[in-house]
Amino acid sequence: MRHPARSAVPALCLCLALATACAPDGDTDPPHAPVGITAQAGSATSVHVMWRAAPDSEGVTGYQVFQGDHLVRELPSDKTMVDVTDLAPVTAYTFTVRARDAAGNRSPLSEPARATTPAAKAEDHRAPSAPPTTTGRAEGPRAARLTWTAATDDTGVTAYDVHQGGVRVHTAGAGESATTLTGLQPGTRYTFTVRARDGADNTSPDGPTVELTTPPDPGQGPDTAPGGLTATASPGLVDLSWTPPATGRRTDEYQLYVNDRPVTVIQFGAGAAIPSGTGRVEHRITVTEPAGTVWAVKLRARLPDGNWGAFTAETRVVLAR
Template identity: 35%
Template sequence: MHPHSPSRAVRSARMVAAALLLMLFPALAAAADRGAWAPGVAYVVGDIASYGGKGYDCRQSHTSLVGWEPPNVLALWLERTGNPPADTQAPTAPTGLGAPSKTFDSVSLTWGASSDNVGVTGYEVFVNASATASATSASASATVTGLAANTTYTFTVKARDAAGNRSAASAAFSTTTPTRPLPDTQAPTAPGSLRSTGVTSSSVALAFNASSDNVAVTGYEIFVNGATTPATTSTTLSATVTGLSANTTYTFTAKARDAAGNRSSASNSIAATTSNTAPQGSKVLVGYWHNFDNGSTNIRLRDISSKFNVIQVAFAEPVAGAGSGTMGFTPYNATVAEFKSDIAALKAQGRKVLISLGGANGTIHLDDAAAKQNFVTSMQGLINTYGFDGLDLDLEGASLALNGGDTDFRNPTTPRIQNLIAGTRQLLNANGSGFLLTMAPETAYVQGGYAAYGGPWGAYLPVIYALRDRLTYLHVQHYNTGTVTALDGRAYAQSTPDFHVAMAEMLLQGFPVGGNASAVFPALEPAQVIIGLPSSPQAAGGGYTTPANVQKALDYLMKGQSFGGTYVLRKAGGYPGFKGLMTWSINWDKFTHFEFSNSHRAYLDTYP
């Protein structure tokens, strides 16, 4: 669900029933190097396939489908740590090399993509027949910098694949850089008519008139209370300063800047006062704030939008290997004292701050009593140090799996699952009835247990069942998933209102586990169920759903107001007590100018 990679590395796919049965009855064919991955192929455990220039080992026997490419279904494929299958075929040479733009010291190049029997992994750009590449690129474009003005250069490009094979050179292309321009020392004019266009309890929206410049204005900076560092920047004629305190007066100015770094004088100064903290309805918005830089946005914990009720701090991870049980957490871009102060500030606003365990890279194995005790001791230390309000179990990948013969979710026999339940229960008891427990499983580990129960499929069900009396929210990740079979026997695909309604109602109605009518996972209370979503297309490999389609699903779930989809609610009137939405992540939400939190907070607040 929640990767440490720039867009949060993709998770295991959810299997339709027929494919899930293949896991339980694998093909008898011997494992082999199967070459390039393709749909419609029966793979068995141990098979090797190549995709995108990388090699993958088959983890679960299955017949492949479109959408189940190895990097998208980590439950089925594991990227090889050794060498991929031998590849000696070079890519084709790039074609159509040209320069759509250039400056006095750089040339931007584009070319036609090469092809390869496995996959092109990148390109190398050579200047004036040099043996050493001057630039590399993963796509069919690159910019060569550090050139001399008014000079002719000749470029060629070669493609390469993961095995190190390089193509022949493209046809040579020559171009001359322009003469160096005179330095730009003229600053833009000051922005005019700075004004406030709206306030909330934690933000002030501003607008201003455009500046002019002898070359071009490239952006604007907003300053608060005379600070020398801008509070925010904008490339348009408006900006919103966030992270402010409620019922407080702030003074703002704006400056324009150009590409040469020249800044205008300050605009007129204005004062604006934030509102008191607005009351919110009964629905909650849960957001993950990640403790690492993955290319989204770095944001101080105290500056999180007031629209989030529950903040999941991601992640606490094992510090001495997956099986040690000893957990650690180090604040990012803040000292321990600053981070504790930020948590205290959020709690003073009536919000809950939880510590989330695991994530895509934080594999946790509590295989014995010693690991369980290390887990309890180290987690209690983190809770005491930072004052967390609760615990979130975000265990993914190999963290949870059912051992062979573990067939009853009500009485699990897998030590890893037994110890997780016991350790979590110990922490809940030690921290009192007000201590929150949330979980963020992938669909394969919950709804996937409807079609098959074993291995990863349904592996979260015994944990949820055993701790349901203390479970505050279950927000299954409705993303980075393949199709999943719902209560009506149909398979639904992510990113659609049908998928969100169908997956949520499985938890609200209960379902027979592994198709066994005598082993029904009981329904959760509507107030315990939340839908988990990516806040932007960049936040996950798949599953982003537009706010309009999310709200269609919620109208149906909470009001019984149909949008005309395929899935039909078992409870025609809906579930008014359904609790809300979760997102990965708060950081990506800020990156996309708060589209998720602004639209969905306003929608959720229409409910009492």
């Protein structure tokens, strides 16, 4: 199965078009219910809800988050956490999540996750202190353990937010001082920080930065580089083809380099991106440079955790007349 995308390259500037695809006809099988749902009060008026991403084989295109019987958020398939806001202080809430696929089928609701918001603190504009210390270590190729010391706040810390490369990836409770992060990639360097939050949603500065590298996993871990990159020139065009890396999730974003320069990010729509480890991707480039110009082409994929993966082997192509 192939999904082409087209773009233009005036003087190494590419203009891309999103690929589109239709859901398979006659698909009536719903995805499985999301698992691993958790809910953690982040302030007097907000709760952070998280769950595990559906396996790529489920064909999930989005999630629906429910507070009790009410739909409160709809998210694309690459989002597996959300802050539910405008809640009442000192109130118990129940949250569930369900998945939907490209054919419109919806999964059963997940198991419920419960959280109680803390009391509000009037006129609280002072942020907590940063956690004084943070340590971390890899726990195998796909997990890391972070530990931090408690922050202080005049009205009390209500949550700790873990950030990876500036993006929040986890929220822990006020009484927690450690967490295990899963779903990481083997042989990959990560940077984590921890911030404290209080009941008024004031957030501390980052605590100390933790840098760690997950060990490689030759037996189980996938190569993060796309495979089998080919480049074929015809008059005014270059056709690229490659196999997505087998990361266990949909891969729909690639960074293209020409002659060691990043020239574009190729993005495919959620319905058109090929599940990792299957099929091939095709991308067509319209060329305005002179015939006989030599391109050295390579690309890398955006991994499910937000990092860029390894580059493909470089391939050379001579622009055709």
